[in-house]
Amino acid sequence: MSSFSSLVPSWDTSSLGHPDRTPRAERLMLGQHLAHCGALRGPLRAAWTGLSRCHRLLAERALTGTLLIALVAGTAWLML
Numbered sequence: 001m002s003s004f005s006s007l008v009p010s011w012d013t014s015s016l017g018h019p020d021r022t023p024r025a026e027r028l029m030l031g032q033h034l035a036h037c038g039a040l041r042g043p044l045r046a047a048w049t050g051l052s053r054c055h056r057l058l059a060e061r062a063l064t065g066t067l068l069i070a071l072v073a074g075t076a077w078l079m080l
Contacts, residue, residue: 022030
């Protein structure tokens with residue numbers, strides 16, 4: 001735990017093998033903080049996951065589409 005003023009929350013996430021000596025009040029404040037950040041990050045994470053899925057879908061189709069266009073263009077060029 002850092003040795004700052006007890007009025008300002010200061011969290012250290014590593015106990016370096018020693019027992020956790022974080023006061024219960026600070027653990028509760030940290031839990032509330034993490035829950036609040038998680039709630040704010042939830043919609044962003046869902047949007048990011050959706051964008052990643054769309055990107056992956058388009059990337060898979062891009063190669064197939066490019067090859068199909070090249071095949072059609074090559075066939076049309078040979079027929080002329």
